[in-house]
Amino acid sequence: MDIPPGYTATSEAKIACRLQRALYGLKQSPRAWFGRLSSVxxxxxxxQSNSDHTLFPKHRLGKITALIVYVDDMIITGDDVEEISRLQDQLSTEFEMKNLGGLKYFLGIEVARSxxxxxxxxxxxxxxxLAEVGLLxxxxxxxxxxxxxxxGEYVDQVPADKQRYQQLVGKLIYLSHSRPDIAYAVSVVSQFMHRPSEDHMDVVMRILHFLKSSPGKGLMFSKNGHLKVAGYTDADWAGNITYRKSTAGYFTFVGGNLVTWRSKKQKVVVLSSAEAEFRGMVKGICELIWLKKLLAEIDVAPSSEMNLLCDNTTTIAISHNPVQHDRTKHVEVDRNFIKQNLEEKIIQLPFVKSEDQLADVLTKAVFVRNFYNSLDKLGIKDIYAPT
Incomplete structure (x- = not known):
């Protein structure tokens, strides 16, 4: 750092600058900025929400106002029009702000209302x-x-351009946060960031070709007359051909609308499909509990038990049965966690047929017909498609 203008010193002097505030670009600046916003x-x-620290709700006269922030971009919403207007004026006195009007575009996500x-x-x-990679x-x-x-990971495969692979997969990971139809495929290619081959790059290119088929696909959120919280969970046992680890995934719904999902390879090798289902089920339950706490903070918590639908009858039976089972010795903590939430009537574990298991698309590659049937049930549409 150079000495500030107007300050002189001899060449022998050992001078250090003491910062009075966090400078943009330093690792302390995001924390300092968020601390300032939080205090305001x-x-x-x-x-400040305990479930999501970037969410700030306020209740007044039976109405709610909420602000959610990502770095220096924020959304203000709620049913208290007076409080929303007041908050905008108050924040304008504290920070340099620009009101962009009704929400239309946020962090690369387009918002359309009808x-x-x-x-x-x-x-x-x-x-x-697609234009960047020449695939329009x-x-x-x-x-x-x-x-x-x-x-899989094979030594004799032809290596791919590692930097380009990492850049493309990084952008696909971001896309998968709003496109559940590519979540499983992206979770597969993201496992080879350290040593990609041309086979892995081919799958990345296929995902891009798939996006070309319907770039306007997205999620539709509609009023369905209820605010029930439910989920689907599934696991593909030993699907990884290199290490034989399983892939688990879940979908969660609030009011019949898809809100969160996850597809991830499990960290350990399990000895049966029941173990894989148990580990996946725990992740789904944790997500449902988090959603329930988040909704409680904005006064719309579910009043009834939350359903987590599973297509494995063995896993459901063992979850309700406290008897020790040999096949679940390695997942006793998971099994008891599930049992506790069942006894406290926080969740239910209804059985769903395999052909109606929506989470299949998060754990394995499925047939085209099953793939699009699941997307329809998930509420994924394309309003830009010709009719």
């Missing part, structure tokens, strides 16, 4: 990505990953 929000009567509901998509982001005119494919894919 508390000053105006907002509480009588049917609110539609979220990343059409522009996808088209920009490519031939689209119907599924992001084929059913007989055999991706």
């Amino acid at each position: 929000m508390r000053k105006y009567g907002f509480q 009588r049917q509901g609110i539609f979220l998509s990343q059409r522009k982001y996808i088209l920009d990505l 005119e490519c031939k689209p494919v119907d599924i992001p990953i084929v059913q007989n894919h055999k991706l």
Whole structure:
């Protein structure tokens, strides 16, 4: 760092600059900025959510106002019009702000409203990505990953451009946060960031070709007359061909609308499909409990038990039965966690047929027909598609 203008010193002097505030670009600056914003929000009567620290709700006269922030971008919403207007004026006195009006575009996500509901998509982001890699005119494919894919780590494979692979997968990971239809395929290719081969790059290109088929796909949020919280959970036992680890996934719904999902390879090798299902089920229960706490903070907590649908009858039976089972010795903590939430009537574990198990698309590559049937039930639509 150079000595500030107007300050002189001899060359022999050992001088250090002492910072009075966090400078932009330093690792302390995000924490300092968020600490300043948090103190301002508390000053105006907002509480910081314990479930999501970037959410600040305020209750007044039976109405609610909420602010959620990502770095220096924020959304203000709620049913208290007076409080929303007051908060905008108050924040303008504290920070340099610009009111962009009704929400239309946020962090690469496009927002469209209609009588049917609110539609979220990343059409522009996808088209920009395809243009960047020269695939705007490519031939689209119907599924992001084929059913007989055999991706593993082999020494004799032809290596790919590691830097380009990491850049593309990083952008696909971001896309998968709003596109559940590519979540499983992205979870597969993201496992080979340290040593990608041309086979892995081929799958990345296939995902991009799939995005070309329907860049306008997104999630539709509609009023369904209820605020029930439910989820689907599934696991594909020993699906990883290199280390024989399982892949688990879950979908969660609030009011019949898809809100969160996850597809992830499990960290340990399990000895049976029941163990894989138990570990996946625990992740789904934790997500449901988190959603319940988050909704309670905005006064819309579910009043009834939350359903977590599973297609494994053995796992459901063992969850209700306290008897020791040999096949669950390695997951006793998970099994008791599930049993506790069942006894406290926080969750239920209804059985769902395999053909109706929506979480299948998060754990394995499925047939085209099953893939699109699941997308329809998940509420994934394309409002830009020709009719």
